[in-house]
Amino acid sequence: MAQKTFAFFPEAAYGPALNSVGIAQAVQALGHRAVFLSDPGFVAVYEGYGFEAHPVALSEPMPPEQMAKFWEDFINGHIPNFRKSPYEQIDTYVKDCWTAIVESAKWAQKDLPGVLSRVKPDVIAVDNVILFPAIKQYGVPWVRIISCSENEIEDEDIPPHLSGCGEKDYACHRAFRERFNEVIKPIHDDFNAFLEQNGEAPYPLGQFFETSPYLNLLLYPEPVKFTRRHPLDPARFQYLEGCVRKEAPYEVPTFARNNDGPLIYVSFGSLGAGDTELLKRIIAAIGKSRFRALVNIGDYASAYSDLPDNVHVSNWFPQPSVIPQVDAVIHHGGNNSFTECLYFGKPAIIMPYVWDGHDNATRVQETGHGFKMPRYDWTETELLAKLEACLADKAMAARLAATSRHMQAQNGPTKAAKLLEGLLA
Template sequence: MSKTIAFFPEAAFGPALNSVGIAQAVEALGHKAVFLSDPGFVSVYEGYGFEAHPVNLSEPMPPEQMAKFWEDFINGHIPNFRKSPIDQVDNYVKDCWTAIVDSAKWAQKDLPGVLAKIKPDLICVDNVILFPAIKQFGKPWVRIISCSENEIEDPKIPPHLSGCGEKDYAGHKAYRDHFNSVIKPIHDDFNAFLAENGEKPYPIGQFFEASPYMNLLLYPESVKFEREHPLDGRQFQYLEGCVRKEKPYEVPPFAEKNDKPLIYISFGSLGAGDTDLLKRLISTIGKLPYRALVNVGDYKDQYEDLPGNVIVDSWFPQPSVIPQVDAVIHHGGNNSFTECLYFGKPAIIMPYVWDGHDNATRVDETGHGFKMPRYDWTDADLAAKLDACINNPAMKTKLAATSAHMQARSGPKKAAGILDELVRTGAYNG
């Protein structure tokens, strides 16, 4: 019997497109997938053929103004991208959590009415904060963790956003202590909001909880952490990424070096605002024996006199591009991180914010690529890392094994099967 499954991803392309992949698989099982959406993302879901219902996550404004708000937010923080994760807590991270708490307050105004209208049988939320209306709607709800798995805390693993190494326990403590100190006024405000809405307060540092029904982690098995408290499979399942299908992509001919290895460079739609870094990478690649496809987002008009071995564009169908390249340079966003592993491609991660720091550290310490600072590098550093990505036999072997493991387990299909059991029976028994 067909049920209605609602998806409520964060207003960012990573969570949005992961949910699209799961929603496509859910519909293949005969259910109806609908989206609860930030107004600026409604057209994204409609473009994939889904019904989408707007939920204001901030003061209502036209979609193009909303897109500009986040673009300006990120671009205003570009100087902070040079700082270590712990030094970003006082600026970027604090500002983010302030905006995220505000989004939960705004959502609470719209969500009860929207849920009453669409009457979902199951709700899947991919965000870092609790929306009380979802928990209180009276139907099973699922948490999707599309960022690094350390969003689900454990005493033995690095804190979320810290970029700490797995065994750097002193670094773990220093980050946790600093984060909790800086975030306390924001956290107190959020707990007051929870109390107003009949929810118990969260301990310091926590803004969300695990769902008692099911939590789906997109993190791949090959890079997951060893926990002090292993996650119970009846409540937590790893999806090995959720790589969506995109239209085919044909690599265009280059003016030069057509026989050389192909690199793909992308810092995501928001990271594209760091044009100085992208121009520096393009200049360096221009002197090296490679070709490069470079995602420059909305800033294409700022790129002139490109080297003959570089092609820039505002957007690429990434899951169709990555299988055709030899290495990827990216910012550590979860889609790029898992897609590189899924297709067995080495990555150089130059993180700037959020879980990019965690993913960069993890790709390096598990031998699937390299972590590189965004600004403190030389042309020789980049050349050496690219050479190792393309020619290191141990890395090739590891990536091939990870890719085979992930591709043997279809993340969206597995997620859809779990959601199907939950929506039919009210529980997942594994």
């Protein structure tokens, strides 16, 4: 096939961004041109991987450094709400987040037509939770990537997105859906008015995006997927089994203490490092243990001093190169961390704070691939016992090994690239 242009438009967070990088790398390997439509604050991220990136305004103009930190500052402002249940977060974090997301769609609509006319994509892949009318209306196949939990595609028999409910806890499903729709209605009405202004039909209450008539790619692995009342049609919905990007090799440093102890990786993602008090508690607990730890502290190095000799911190780790070398992971439930642990067969302790972290924490435990832990309500003894359980549970180890073999046999990025290319066959 002659070279075609594939445009990727992930939301402004490292999880979706780096998943799309993995697919874009595979698209390039097939001989095509991969470009990014990007929040201005993320242009440098894609350029750092060698991709062409075109800024799309998703908010009112502001300095690039402020733009890059918009969602980080948004998350940090909600740290007190991380102590609340998913149901309680509907009135706080979830409401504020959807308000900001709807505003981002309105801003994007001003920029997208001009950007698309310059880029001239043959296929557009969007990893977001909201519709951008200009992309649907551009006239080429558009693809929806679901890099969050697969329950972003709703079904009556599975937990509602963001709820953290168990798969069979239908009372929890019902209560969350009712409260979500009640709180979200004014925001949803505003979004529907925006859709109608741009020639699109309004969505049912609670829905902000639709599935693509061309192709929908779910990063969720099949070994943990939900049992749906209405199974997804494989002609339009494909599970990618994760989309692990290629990163530079990582060499584990020498530790002054416990250098032969089990190695733990701790990361709350690009947006969660601001919860420094929690990370300090985890570091203190590991400091008294037989373990070693690599801890992602983001841009908050000044908050840390007198670190234990068995803990190494950094503002960033090439995660796909780190996780294969560790024995267990403590993370926030973001879908990158969730799927990468499964891909490499590593047990995880998930301490969720917002969004689909709640869903992934519940799912990792109910499928036997790790443990869900409360974010703050734990003792050092309890945390270390959970880490020991990660290493000692033979049934969990066997399940993780089987899931890892299944996922690695699929090669998600290459599968995605071939499916995208197939839209133009």
